[in-house]
Amino acid sequence: MRLLLKALFLICLVSGALGGGVWWWAKQPLTLRASPLDFRIVAGSSLRSAIVQMQEAGIEVRPSLLTLLARFHRAETGIKAGSYAVHQGVTPLQLLEKLTLGKVSQGDLTLVEGWTFRQWRARLDSHPDLLHETSGLSEAQIIERLGLNVVRLEGWLFPDTYLFDKQSSDLELLARAVRAMQRRLDEEWVGRADNLPYRSPHDALVMASIVEKETGRESDRTQVAAVFVNRLRKGMALQTDPTVIYGVGESFDGNLRKRDLQTDTPYNTYTRAGLPPTPIAMPGLASLRAALHPAASDALYFVARGDGSSEFSRTLDEHNSAVNKFQKGGK
Incomplete structure (x- = not known):
């Protein structure tokens, strides 16, 4: 009986010393190859695998001690995948907390x-x-x-x-x-306005990209969309410069010339009727909504006023007057 008590006492003493040693180590700064140091734990990693990945990244961590620390905290299976960043001074305890809480960078x-x-x-x-x-x-x-x-x-x-x-x-x-x-x-296609001249959501996306390139002013988007929708309905050429520029491609030097407008490409909406074959840019949500909810307008033309906004016209005569006023400096 006395021997059994001594054995139990020794076991408790060793366990306490071991636990104390692990706890002391858990609060000591780890050595890092660099600071800050980025590392990634891949999905499905076990604790052992995560330790290997951290060591390969440049964290000098003792596998046996970190495993014991994880067991003490019942975190052996709680390691979360993701990208992490640690700085000089991080302790094993802080590292384990970061991994189990998923504090990814x-x-x-x-x-x-x-x-x-x-x-x-x-x-x-x-x-x-x-x-x-x-x-x-x-x-x-x-x-x-x-x-x-x-x-x-x-x-x-x-x-x-x-x-x-x-x-x-x-x-x-x-x-x-x-x-x-x-x-x-x-979402926008399901809630679209009635009687739009689009055959598919792809057509709407193409139109949205044109609207995106034609104006950066929020208040003008639905009006610009209305002009192009009205032109499609009437079978008129869209005649929009951004599509021509897209067709010119990487050789475009910032100056749109008369010959560019006259050179036929799939994206030249002066020489070809209808929408171009693909979008010409990445439209945002406002342009998508404008393309599928154009303003109630019978305008067929617009011209830049020079302040970021546009002047909209119903007839060619009105449009020519607006061009003379805003583009040519007429009275």
Whole structure:
């Protein structure tokens, strides 16, 4: 009996010493290869796997002690995947808390209304917090990876500020932008105005992209949309410069010339009737709504006033007078 008591006492003594040692270690700063140090825990990782990933990232952590600490806190299966950032001075206890609470570090990226896919891709490619899985892929290959049935990505990505775990895939971010645009387009299409001259949501998206490029003034969007809708109804050419510029492509130098207006391309709405074959930019929600809820107007023309707003006209004579007043300095 006495031997059993001694054995129990020794076990308690050792356990207490071990627990005290782990607790002391848990409050000591870890050595980091750099500060701040970013690392990522992949989905489905066990505690052991997470420890390996942290060690490979440059955190000098003792696996056996961190495992014991996790057991004490019943956190062995509570590790959450994601991107994390730690700074010099972080302790094992703080690190474990970060991992179990999922205090991930996030990057952010703003994809701008009215930009083209070429502009968006340049921003994606230069972002330091993304994993660049689309690097070297053509647009057609990216479309295939996304599982889309479209000719171009133009117009199919919703402009917004996206938050993401650092070192997330740029392909994942593009997929989120596609889903966001599809959801918005579907919602607006269901609630669209009656008797619009669109055959499909794709047509509405093309129109929204034109509206996006034609005006940055919120109050003019529905009026601009009305002009183009009225022209479609009458079978008139849209005659909108942004589509011509898109058709010129990367060779456009900022100066739209007469020869550009006369050179036929699928996007030249001076030489071809109807909508161009694809969107010409990424429209925001306001332009989507304008395209599907144009103003009640019989205007067929508009011209920039020079202050960001537009003058709308019903007849060619009215339009020519407005052009003379606002563009040519007439009285």
